[in-house]
Structures are given as C-alpha cells and as structure tokens.
Amino acid sequence: MASQVAKSLIKANHVRSTVKFDTARRALSVAPVLQQKKSLPDRTGKNVVLVDGVRTPFLVSFTDYARMMPHELARHALLGLLQKTGISKDVIDYIVYGTVIQEVKTSNIGREAALAAGFSDRTPAHTVTMACISSNQAITTGIGMIAAGAYDVIVAGGVEFMSDVPIRHSRKMRSLLLRINRAKTPAQRLSLIASIRPDFFAPELPAVAEFSSGETMGHSADRLAAAFGASRLEQDQYALRSHTLAHEAQQKGYFTDLIPVKVDGKDGLVDKDNGIRVSAPEQLAKLKPAFIKPHGTVTAANASFLTDGASACLVMSEAKAKELGLKPKAYLRDFTYVAQDPVDQLLLGPAYGIPKILDKVGLKVNDIDTWEIHEAFAGQILANLKALDSDWFGQKYLGRQGKVGSPDLEKWNKWGGSLSIGHPFAATGVRLAMHTAHRLVREDGQFGVISACAAGGQGVAMLLERHPDATTQ
Numbered sequence: 440m441a442s443q444v445a446k447s448l449i450k451a452n453h454v455r456s457t458v459k460f461d462t463a464r465r466a467l468s469v470a471p472v473l474q475q476k477k478s479l480p481d482r483t484g485k486n487v488v489l490v491d492g493v494r495t496p497f498l499v500s501f502t503d504y505a506r507m508m509p510h511e512l513a514r515h516a517l518l519g520l521l522q523k524t525g526i527s528k529d530v531i532d533y534i535v536y537g538t539v540i541q542e543v544k545t546s547n548i549g550r551e552a553a554l555a556a557g558f559s560d561r562t563p564a565h566t567v568t569m570a571c572i573s574s575n576q577a578i579t580t581g582i583g584m585i586a587a588g589a590y591d592v593i594v595a596g597g598v599e600f601m602s603d604v605p606i607r608h609s610r611k612m613r614s615l616l617l618r619i620n621r622a623k624t625p626a627q628r629l630s631l632i633a634s635i636r637p638d639f640f641a642p643e644l645p646a647v648a649e650f651s652s653g654e655t656m657g658h659s660a661d662r663l664a665a666a667f668g669a670s671r672l673e674q675d676q677y678a679l680r681s682h683t684l685a686h687e688a689q690q691k692g693y694f695t696d697l698i699p700v701k702v703d704g705k706d707g708l709v710d711k712d713n714g715i716r717v718s719a720p721e722q723l724a725k726l727k728p729a730f731i732k733p734h735g736t737v738t739a740a741n742a743s744f745l746t747d748g749a750s751a752c753l754v755m756s757e758a759k760a761k762e763l764g765l766k767p768k769a770y771l772r773d774f775t776y777v778a779q780d781p782v783d784q785l786l787l788g789p790a791y792g793i794p795k796i797l798d799k800v801g802l803k804v805n806d807i808d809t810w811e812i813h814e815a816f817a818g819q820i821l822a823n824l825k826a827l828d829s830d831w832f833g834q835k836y837l838g839r840q841g842k843v844g845s846p847d848l849e850k851w852n853k854w855g856g857s858l859s860i861g862h863p864f865a866a867t868g869v870r871l872a873m874h875t876a877h878r879l880v881r882e883d884g885q886f887g888v889i890s891a892c893a894a895g896g897q898g899v900a901m902l903l904e905r906h907p908d909a910t911t912q
C-alpha cells in the first residue's frame with residue numbers, strides 16, 4: 440500500500456511539466472470546449488450555482504493583518520465579492536458566514552461584517568461553526584435555503600483570525616470577577632479582592648485541540664500518520680509538492696479568487712498569499728517534530744500553519760443568475776457530511792466522505808477531473824490516500840467489498856493546498872470551491888470533488904460540475 444502511494448507521489452512530480460503544455464492555451468485566456476459527459480441531475484429543483492467567490496490573501500498569522508479585527512477582514516471579502524460580481528447589495532437575501540475561534544465581541548461575525556461592509560440592515564446574517572469545514576457548511580446552508588424556496592441569493596463564506604484569539608482568565612479569576620461585579624457593598628468587594636491567590640492569574644491559553652480528548656490536531660495527525668505508515672520522508676515530499684505547485688500557480692496568476700486588501704498603516708496592498716515557501720528537502724529533513732517529541736513526524740513544514748484570512752462566495756438558483764445576467768462558475772450538485780469517533784479517527788473525513796458522495800451521485804473515482812482536498816497535515820493527506828487505496832479499510836470501515844481506489848494525483852490539489860496556501864480554518868471551504876471551479880475550466884474538466892476533515896471527527900465532501908458559462912476570471 441505504502442509503495443503505491445509513493446508511486447503516485449512520484450507521478451505527481453510530473454505535474455509541473457504537464458502544466459507547462461497547457462500554458463499557451465491558458466495565456467490566451469480561452470476557455471476550453473466543455474467535454475460532454477452526462478450532466479448530473481439537479482436534486483433541488485433550483486439548479487443551485489456557485490456564481491463566483493473571492494478570498495483575501497491568506498497570511499501567516501502575526502504578519503500584515505495582525506492589527507486588524509476578524510470582522511474587518513470578513514468585510515473585505517464581502518466587499519470584494521460585490522465588486523468582482525458587480526451585483527448590488529440589495530439583491531442579496533441572506534448571509535451565512537463561518538468562524539471557528541470566535542472573537543467574543545463579534546460572535547455573530549457574519550452580521551457584524553455585513554454591517555461594516557454597508558449591507559442593508561434588512562439583510563439577515565448568521566454565523567456557523569463546524570471547525571475547518573465552516574464555510575462548506577455556510578455554502579450548504581445556503582443551498583438548503585435556496586432549495587427550500589426561502590431565498591434566491593445567498594452569500595456564504597468564512598473568516599479566521601489567528602493573530603488575536605481570546606485568552607481567558609482562569610476559571611477561579613472569572614468567577615471572582617463576576618462575583619465582584621455583583622457585590623453590593625465596598626466591604627464585600629474588598630473581601631473578594633483579598634481572596635485573590637497567585638494561581639488565579641494563570642491564563643487559559645487557547646490550543647488547536649479537540650475538546651473531548653484534549654489532544655491537539657497535530658498530535659492526532661502524528662498518530663494517524665503512524666497508524667497508516669506515512670513516513671517522515673513521504674510527509675516532507677508531499678509538503679514540498681504542495682508548496683511547489685502553489686508557487687507555480689501563484690506565478691502563473693491562477694489565483695484569480697484573490698482580492699487585494701488595503702491594511703491601515705501599511706503602504707501598498709496585500710495582494711498575495713505569504714506562506715508559500717519552496718524549501719530544499721534537506722532543510723525540511725532538519726526540522727524537529729512539532730507535536731510528539733522526540734519521535735513524531737509532523738513538523739512546522741509538513742503541517743498547515745496558523746493563518747489569517749477570509750472568503751466569500753455568491754450562491755443562487757441558476758434562473759436568478761440568468762435574470763441578473765451573471766455567468767456562474769459551477770453547479771453545486773451535491774454534498775454530504777460524515778462523522779466518526781474523534782478520539783479514534785479525527786482527520787479521516789475524506790476517506791469517508793469521498794466514497795459517500797461518489798456513491799450518492801453515481802460516479803467513480805476515475806470520473807473526477809479535479810480533486811481539491813483540504814491539507815490539514817501532509818501525514819493526514821497520506822493517511823487518507825492510503826485508506827482510500829486499502830481493501831482492509833474499505834471492508835472494515837466502509838462496509839465495501841474492497842478499496843475505494845486511489846485518486847489520480849495528477850488531478851489532486853494541482854495548485855497546492857492548505858499546507859502551502861494557508862488554512863484560515865473557516866475560510867478554506869470557499870477557497871476549495873473556487874479552486875475547483877477555476878481548475879475545471881483550465882483543465883477542461885467537468886466534475887470536481889472537494890473534501891475536508893474537521894475537528895470533532897467530522898468531514899465534508901461536495902460535488903461540483905462545471906457550468907457552461909464558466910471562465911477562469
């Protein structure tokens with residue numbers, strides 16, 4: 440099994456040369472003729488389409504966005520979407536927005552961002568949270584609202600801001616402060632203050648960790664990589680592949696979902712992702728384990744890094760898009776969510792979600808033209824690939840006759856992924872959707888699968904079909 444994945448990885452190293460053959464055609468910005476495989480049926484009665492989507496550049500936390508607030512970043516994404524699509528704010532019926540680590544002052548961040556962006560105060564907005572698949576959840580909530588006939592035009596997106604996360608006082612201190620607040624006399628207040636002890640001052644620092652087990656995501660990824668025999672070398676090679684492909688896509692100007700951001704107090708615009716870093720294999724090999732020390736295999740370079748960023752996309756019925764004169768990028772054909780025991784299988788969402796969505800729509804692994812799979816950790820991606828390629832996993836965990844089959848890595852995260860582009864948790868889902876839509880045009884494909892794992896042992900898989908009007912811009 441391991442050798443098959445290694446072979447696929449070697450094959451993937453040829454992706455760059457394959458990409459070059461298509462450069463001339465792409466330079467002309469000519470959309471290739473859509474291949475005519477049988478289109479998937481509409482399940483909603485509304486032919487829900489992804490009209491377009493945008494994201495702010497994804498930045499390593501504590502860099503250029505560090506002094507902003509998350510709703511400001513989200514505001515940029517919302518305004519960027521309006522500007523890119525040219526639609527009026529008044530056309531938008533509802534906003535669904537994701538966030539994971541909430542800024543306490545803006546808990547319904549969708550609403551705060553919309554108000555800050557100057558949307559009508561009559562446009563309702565709510566905030567969803569489903570860990571790393573929060574903006575997938577925002578999109579699918581929008582699909583549901585449209586399918587139910589409640590609304591026609593939805594904005595979905597997400598924001599994550601790791602440069603400023605809530606740090607709480609200890610429980611003892613919180614309790615004391617609340618009691619001081621309720622004290623009726625100065626004497627009561629003084630007596631409470633006198634009860635403060637040094638340990639009250641120890642803060643509760645946030646961690647990217649599972650609540651039910653206390654385990655960090657990185658620790659889980661290390662365990663998963665070990666369970667599936669994903670070696671340190673394989674993980675480093677996969678991470679390097681991700682950074683190399685992202686760098687090439689960036690150089691070629693493929694990230695047309697990016698909208699520049701003007702940051703107060705900084706000259707110029709922030710207009711590109713800043714975490715893409717193609718390193719020499721020897722440099723990667725030198726890094727120490729980041730989570731399980733000293734024997735773990737997950738390092739800072741083969742893990743996604745803590746990221747600031749926001750995204751937004753426009754979802755509506757195809758009829759409404761026509762009425763507004765818009766050219767959609769893709770049909771949002773179907774989706775599914777999966778969930779497992781978070782202690783045992785925290786990051787295997789794609790291994791469960793991919794077969795489920797394919798079975799649901801009646802397609803096989805080989806029918807898929809583009810894969811956009813969230814890269815939480817290189818070891819997690821390799822474990823998911825190995826699980827998909829394993830008869831044992833297929834039989835024991837999926838109740839199938841044998842394996843699902845291994846996706847062709849030449850069609851897999853061809854513009855890099857979360858390891859290299861970055862992973863602002865709740866914003867990633869829209870990036871996956873837009874990269875799918877744009878890759879389907881550039882690579883002349885029809886069907887794209889998105890899948891991602893998420894904290895809580897959950898996962899998503901979505902099936903997009905290229906729209907005949909789609910362009911890469």
Ligand SMILES: CC(=O)SCCNC(=O)CCNC(=O)[C@H](O)C(C)(C)COP(=O)(O)OP(=O)(O)OC[C@H]1O[C@@H](n2cnc3c(N)ncnc32)[C@H](O)[C@@H]1OP(=O)(O)O
Pocket residue numbers: 571647656657716718722723726729738739740742743744745786814815816862892893894
């Ligand atoms: C379903 C889900 O998505 S779950 C969420 C998944 N994501 C996560 O959990 C986030 C995981 N990531 C993290 O927590 C952090 O990024 C960590 C702990 C892995 C690393 O954090 P830090 O130690 O602050 O990273 P930092 O950027 O300082 O890098 C550490 C070292 O590695 C080096 N490094 C990092 N990336 C690279 C790279 N691509 N190439 C070469 N060297 C690198 C840095 O230069 C630095 O070296 P130095 O110590 O000599 O300066």
